[in-house]
Amino acid sequence: MVCIIKYNAGNIASVKNAVERLGHECIITDDKAEIRRAGKVIFPGVGEASSAMGYLKERELDTVIKSLDQPVLGICLGLQLLCRYSEEGNTNCLGIFDTTVKKFPLSDIVPHIGWNNLEHTKSSLFEGFGNDDAVYFVHSYYAEICTQTIAECDYILPFSASIQNNNFFATQFHPEKSANVGERILKNFLDL
Amino acid sequence: MLKKRIIPCLDIKDGRTVKGVNFVGLRDAGDAVELAKRYVQEGADELVFLDITATVEKRKNLTGLVEKIAREINIPFTVGGGINSVEDAQAIIKAGADKVSINTAAVNRPEIISEIASEFGNQCVVLAIDTKLENGEWTVYIHGGRTPTPLRTVDWALEGERRGAGEILLTSMNNDGTKNGFALDITAAVSTAVNIPVIASGGAGTMKHFADVFQQTRASAALAASIFHFGEISIPQLKQFLKQQNIEVRGEG
Numbered sequence: 001m002v003c004i005i006k007y008n009a010g011n012i013a014s015v016k017n018a019v020e021r022l023g024h025e026c027i028i029t030d031d032k033a034e035i036r037r038a039g040k041v042i043f044p045g046v047g048e049a050s051s052a053m054g055y056l057k058e059r060e061l062d063t064v065i066k067s068l069d070q071p072v073l074g075i076c077l078g079l080q081l082l083c084r085y086s087e088e089g090n091t092n093c094l095g096i097f098d099t100t101v102k103k104f105p106l107s108d109i110v111p112h113i114g115w116n117n118l119e120h121t122k123s124s125l126f127e128g129f130g131n132d133d134a135v136y137f138v139h140s141y142y143a144e145i146c147t148q149t150i151a152e153c154d155y156i157l158p159f160s161a162s163i164q165n166n167n168f169f170a171t172q173f174h175p176e177k178s179a180n181v182g183e184r185i186l187k188n189f190l191d192l
Numbered sequence: 193m194l195k196k197r198i199i200p201c202l203d204i205k206d207g208r209t210v211k212g213v214n215f216v217g218l219r220d221a222g223d224a225v226e227l228a229k230r231y232v233q234e235g236a237d238e239l240v241f242l243d244i245t246a247t248v249e250k251r252k253n254l255t256g257l258v259e260k261i262a263r264e265i266n267i268p269f270t271v272g273g274g275i276n277s278v279e280d281a282q283a284i285i286k287a288g289a290d291k292v293s294i295n296t297a298a299v300n301r302p303e304i305i306s307e308i309a310s311e312f313g314n315q316c317v318v319l320a321i322d323t324k325l326e327n328g329e330w331t332v333y334i335h336g337g338r339t340p341t342p343l344r345t346v347d348w349a350l351e352g353e354r355r356g357a358g359e360i361l362l363t364s365m366n367n368d369g370t371k372n373g374f375a376l377d378i379t380a381a382v383s384t385a386v387n388i389p390v391i392a393s394g395g396a397g398t399m400k401h402f403a404d405v406f407q408q409t410r411a412s413a414a415l416a417a418s419i420f421h422f423g424e425i426s427i428p429q430l431k432q433f434l435k436q437q438n439i440e441v442r443g444e445g
Binding site: 179 | 193194195197232237262266267268285286287288289290312313314315316359387389410413442443
């Protein structure tokens with residue numbers, strides 16, 4: 001069973017649809033016991049960091065997430081909330097990844113919206129990923145590159161497109177919106 | 193490198209059908225989901241669905257269709273047409289759309305831009321601007337291009353950005369339907385003025401028109417409808433052409 005953590009953030013239904021297209025059962029819930037029991041946990045999110053963290057704390061989901069030992073996949077804001085700190089609303093985040101989240105400098109169009117390539121992919125998450133393959137991004141904040149970075153993207157500056165620490169994986173891009181390439185990445189996670 | 197996006201636009205009526213489509217090889221040329229899936233397979237980077245349903249009553253069918261589209265396709269899509277309130281936007285986004293486009297409602301009450309943006313994030317709000325050149329000035333039209341407003345196009349785009357729009361969908365009424373190419377001057381002016389992505393729309397007739405808008409303006413994406421629906425230009429062929437012009441685009445699937 002795949003469990004998607006429910007909180008006050010955007011289009012979670014798309015993630016569920018994508019998981020179901022890959023033939024997995026999937027629920028969206030904020031039930032702590034249910035989340036702890038799940039075989040895989042997906043932590044999605046679109047929205048603003050400080051209000052999302054506030055919501056997680058209110059429901060004690062922050063401690064639940066930090067205690068998970070099954071494979072976890074953060075997506076977009078999910079990746080940012082797994083970092084140490086975000087400039088967005090001066091937010092102390094979950095601290096699973098040893099890096100900080102900053103706002104893109106406005107020297108080019110922000111938000112970074114659209115399809116972009118990945119560089120230096122190094123994880124089973126990217127098995128079968130080709131050099132020309134592109135994935136879909138939409139974000140105004142980015143996680144700095146750190147030793148846990150498993151894929152980079154270059155927009156305005158190089159940033160972490162994907163990060164891993166033990167059982168915690170995360171992507172800044174949206175695998176659920178990245179056509180067949182994204183489906184493959186999601187499948188690689190679900191096959192872990 | 194960030195890719196320039198190619199976006200087919202589908203007109204939706206009464207929650208089901210697509211008008212003006214003549215596509216060989218589809219079971220039902222009017223089925224929006226079938227057509228959307230076809231475009232995804234061909235390498236469309238995003239889709240826009242525009243609801244042209246006349247009555248509020250029939251519009252309720254739209255959320256059902258959005259749910260179906262969201263289940264079937266795996267690229268981002270925007271839904272627009274008749275979104276008048278945060279509640280309208282919420283229903284569409286909850287049904288699975290990634291973004292909503294707002295047009296007339298934003299001119300009538302600009303606060304709606306920030307209201308939707310603060311609820312769902314800036315990236316959810318596409319400000320659609322219909323613009324027309326008259327007496328040397330590009331101004332904004334509403335109600336599907338029927339009603340003029342005193343707003344100057346570049347000013348309105350800047351205000352939209354300031355209020356939290358994540359993207360601008362700019363349609364030139366002078367060019368729309370002509371197949372003579374995009375309105376390069378106003379697209380350049382708007383895309384230079386704002387620092388959010390601009391989607392150029394209206395007038396695409398040849399593959400070169402797409403190259404022109406990407407080479408001569410700062411547009412991030414280009415949208416077209418009939419030339420795709422009638423198979424005059426296929427998306428793989430278009431992307432091949434753009435690659436040859438050294439324009440960064442994404443391949444199929």
